[in-house]
Amino acid sequence: MDERDKAINDSLVRIYSGIMWIEENELSKSKFNDLTMKEMHAIHAVTMYDHKSASEVAKELHLTPGTLTATVDRLVRKGYVERLRSADDRRVIRLGLTKKGRVFYRAHEAFHNMMVNSFIKDLDATEIKTIEKALWNLEQFLHEHS
Amino acid sequence: MDERDKAINDSLVRIYSGIMWIEENELSKSKFNDLTMKEMHAIHAVTMYDHKSASEVAKELHLTPGTLTATVDRLVRKGYVERLRSADDRRVIRLGLTKKGRVFYRAHEAFHNMMVNSFIKDLDATEIKTIEKALWNLEQFLHEHS
DNA sequence: TCGAATAGTTCGAACATCAAAATAATAACA
């Protein structure tokens, strides 16, 4: 790995941990400061209106069923998520966001918008294409290694 | 946020969680499967030969002193890290990697190399410049918001 | 209809985290 590659790697590592930290920070300063990062990701996985089953959400988050139960318990207690018993298959629990959950979802979405805008500001169409190519490369790599 | 920005955002989110998952996966399949992601990050922060103090490492990881103590306890027990009492200021604990810790560090580094190579494969010098610009943008954003 | 499969919950153990109190060593200053 030459100097340039090392610099890119270091930048990626800084960005990775920077994003984690800044999201945590924004969260703690907002009115949603009763949420942890993990809970935030869970709310994002539940999505706005899909009413996915508990299993589907667990799979998406790479969590075991038991862990998801515990997470949902907390999010229900805090008022962000609700459990909806499925009518056609009564084993299935479908998950949805409460009004409070949806307010948070949109706030979090807005933050992501800001971040993306910063990421690609000052870039012209050709440059954006390059970014897309690189991101696609990285997604391919992740896909191949899973 | 238009379609294109949304696609980039979604890609970033997928990459973010993809990296987390793939690193966890590689870890569990390797001979270092007694390590968690958090412990892995801690070992990375300790670095190869710097012998940073506990406070410095805690700050880098955004952890409270107490949490770092607990983490180091575990890493010492598992044989990756050692505590070195500082000679000039006996309050200070300096942290270092054991031989086992350094072997892991290099293995993890190699994985990152692979990832970066995938990221920038097929890109010419101009395109790499664009990537560097975008990464710099993102780092600026993170810097401004902290 | 009865056994197998599926969806989710419960339980016990280890890890992760923080805030606040405690301990130990050094620095500051009177």
Next chain:
DNA sequence: TGTTATTATTTTGATGTTCGAACTATTCGA
């Protein structure tokens, strides 16, 4: 120099995070 303040780390108690395995309820298949 001796006392006080500051700094570095550890300890403690509480809550959250995670897994695997055992358990419950429901549906599917033969």
